[in-house]
Amino acid sequence: MSESTTPGENVTEPLDLDRADPVERVLAGFTPYPAEFAERYRAAGHWRGETFGSMLRERAAAHPDRIAVVDPAGGPGEDPTRRWTYAELDRRADRMAAGLRARGIRRGDRVVVQLPNTAEFFEVVFGLFRIGALPVFALPAHRYTEISYFCAFTGAVGYVIPAVEGGFDYRELATRVQAETPSLRHVLVSGGDPGGHTPLAAVPVDPAGAGAEGPEPRPGDVAFLQLSGGSTGVPKLIPRTHDDYIYSLRGSVELCGQDERSVYLVVLPAAHNFPLSSPGSLGTLYAGGRVVLCPQPSPETAFPLIEREGVTITGLVPPLALLWLEAAERRREGGGPTGLESLEVLLVGGAKFSEEAARRVRPVLGCTLQQVFGMAEGLVNYTRLDDPEEVVVTTQGRPISPDDEVRVVDDQDQDLPDGATGHLLTRGPYTIRGYWNAPAHNAASFTTDGFYRTGDLVRRTATGHLVVEGRAKDQINRGGEKVAAEEIENHLLAHPAVHDAAVVSMPDPYLGERTCAYVVLREEHRARPPKSVELKRFVRGRGLADFKVPDRVEFVDAFPATGIGKVSKKDLRAAIAATLTTS
Numbered sequence: 001m002s003e004s005t006t007p008g009e010n011v012t013e014p015l016d017l018d019r020a021d022p023v024e025r026v027l028a029g030f031t032p033y034p035a036e037f038a039e040r041y042r043a044a045g046h047w048r049g050e051t052f053g054s055m056l057r058e059r060a061a062a063h064p065d066r067i068a069v070v071d072p073a074g075g076p077g078e079d080p081t082r083r084w085t086y087a088e089l090d091r092r093a094d095r096m097a098a099g100l101r102a103r104g105i106r107r108g109d110r111v112v113v114q115l116p117n118t119a120e121f122f123e124v125v126f127g128l129f130r131i132g133a134l135p136v137f138a139l140p141a142h143r144y145t146e147i148s149y150f151c152a153f154t155g156a157v158g159y160v161i162p163a164v165e166g167g168f169d170y171r172e173l174a175t176r177v178q179a180e181t182p183s184l185r186h187v188l189v190s191g192g193d194p195g196g197h198t199p200l201a202a203v204p205v206d207p208a209g210a211g212a213e214g215p216e217p218r219p220g221d222v223a224f225l226q227l228s229g230g231s232t233g234v235p236k237l238i239p240r241t242h243d244d245y246i247y248s249l250r251g252s253v254e255l256c257g258q259d260e261r262s263v264y265l266v267v268l269p270a271a272h273n274f275p276l277s278s279p280g281s282l283g284t285l286y287a288g289g290r291v292v293l294c295p296q297p298s299p300e301t302a303f304p305l306i307e308r309e310g311v312t313i314t315g316l317v318p319p320l321a322l323l324w325l326e327a328a329e330r331r332r333e334g335g336g337p338t339g340l341e342s343l344e345v346l347l348v349g350g351a352k353f354s355e356e357a358a359r360r361v362r363p364v365l366g367c368t369l370q371q372v373f374g375m376a377e378g379l380v381n382y383t384r385l386d387d388p389e390e391v392v393v394t395t396q397g398r399p400i401s402p403d404d405e406v407r408v409v410d411d412q413d414q415d416l417p418d419g420a421t422g423h424l425l426t427r428g429p430y431t432i433r434g435y436w437n438a439p440a441h442n443a444a445s446f447t448t449d450g451f452y453r454t455g456d457l458v459r460r461t462a463t464g465h466l467v468v469e470g471r472a473k474d475q476i477n478r479g480g481e482k483v484a485a486e487e488i489e490n491h492l493l494a495h496p497a498v499h500d501a502a503v504v505s506m507p508d509p510y511l512g513e514r515t516c517a518y519v520v521l522r523e524e525h526r527a528r529p530p531k532s533v534e535l536k537r538f539v540r541g542r543g544l545a546d547f548k549v550p551d552r553v554e555f556v557d558a559f560p561a562t563g564i565g566k567v568s569k570k571d572l573r574a575a576i577a578a579t580l581t582t583s
Helices: 022-029 035-045 052-062 085-103 120-129 144-152 170-180 242-253 273-277 280-288 299-308 318-333 355-365 387-395 439-445 485-493 532-541 570-580
Strands: 068-073 084-085 108-115 134-136 158-160 186-190 223-225 237-241 263-266 292-295 313-316 347-348 369-374 380-382 403-411 422-427 452-460 466-471 475-478 481-484 498-508 513-521 553-555
Touching: 035 485, 052 085, 052 120, 052 242, 052 280, 068 085, 084 085, 084 318, 085 120, 085 403, 108 120, 120 134, 120 223, 134 170, 144 170, 158 170, 170 186, 170 369, 223 485, 237 242, 237 369, 242 273, 242 280, 242 380, 263 280, 263 299, 263 532, 273 280, 273 369, 280 292, 292 299, 292 553, 318 498, 318 513, 347 355, 355 369, 355 387, 355 485, 369 387, 439 452, 466 475, 466 485, 475 498, 485 498, 485 532, 498 570, 513 570, 532 553, 553 570
Parallel strands: 068 292, 108 134, 108 158, 134 223, 158 186, 263 292, 263 313, 313 347, 347 369, 513 553
Antiparallel strands: 068 084, 223 237, 369 380, 403 422, 422 452, 452 466, 475 481, 498 513
16 A cells, blocks of 8 residues: 555445455454555564564563562452463463364454453453454443444454453343344353353363464554544544554653563553553563552552552553542651552553643652653653653653654644644554544544544644643634633642542533533532632633633532543533533
């Protein structure tokens, strides 16, 4: 495919799921990197011909007795904490691969994986990697609408679930989806009564008795399907190859200073791109470090794990980072240690981290902040460990790769100078060229020369760092005046009573849109909350134009959240629209 080929044009209609060859089905939905770009990335040493299966094999051979995965939740009939060495994880991946193969799962098949933060997650995904089957990463919060879509759209042959987690019975969901999805032959249940499905523990077999292994996955093959971070509709599917994703891991490991002594705490859902790769669990395994799984993200669960396991690095989304900051402050005010003494680096990403909150990380948590701004589609930016503090707290970092191409453009796709706010476009050695089997989305989401339209509004500094000004849809058009939600949120967060803030648009018959600020107060201020007018006066007093002062303030106990814990502005916009309709 030439550079000028429109991404996705090799797919002109939905996939025929009756086609016999699963590899052909994957390729039919995949927009490859143009040959000249692939050659460039290999020549630069970005793509080194590694696969996830070979990566784990090499780490296990180099340090077999080193601990790879720690699961404090344990398993049925097991000790409270499981500790798998690299050799054991490698052996379990082989046995899982052999068992999956014995059940007829083969290269190119899709398997929806919806597991919580348990060791089985790694056993399953590395088993799938070994045979070249594709995990479709679902989040624990997904329910019938998403799961039924993933299974049907991908023609999934397998679905891996817990029995019951967080009070939800995944077996009942699986039974319903399987009855509606002809391709779905296997439902594998981790822990507990399988409820008529297959126990995951019964799948692994001795590779020696599993028959022919089949062809090894190739570095340029699609390794898995990740979910887009879009806030509307069912997520699109993102095809990531071994080559491109492992390069992003290697770059993240280097920029985050990871090595064999690193201990990474997986706080967010393990299948999400951020805790998977920035540098995440897979980056930690690439570096030969230790992955510790956290069953719940609360400070009450995470802080003791950090202290006990000597965690050195972890990643949080901004709402969770605010909770950790408040919990650490309360511990210090009480005269006790925080339990975070081993923590060296805190990565915050998934959404913009406000400057006001960023300035609190080092003095309150006692560690270095690295801001992360990226997307499952590819591009990842980090502030560097040696960046000046002012850069760390005011920007969202620079791209991983020298071959990451970044454009900031106006509404007509004309390039803007540094310092101007515009739409972020990008392409590079780990940014996809098209969503999987989604030609209509691809036509809108990619330029004809392969740049991905991220939907983010950013400005670039003279040093190449990006400052996120919000999502294009989060820019509120108030009678022709553009209001950036992120800017107002940052000013609200400076108020001593405010724990978190989210600014969204609300419909208005005269101006088209007005601004509504949803505010969560700090615990000590909830008994005697400030009045709305006080917060408006506070924002105005910080030197903002009158049109940027929130038109309405709503106090809430908590924000609705997406599956990974980010604030769901989609739900907030719907809530205020409903309130206005009924009032």
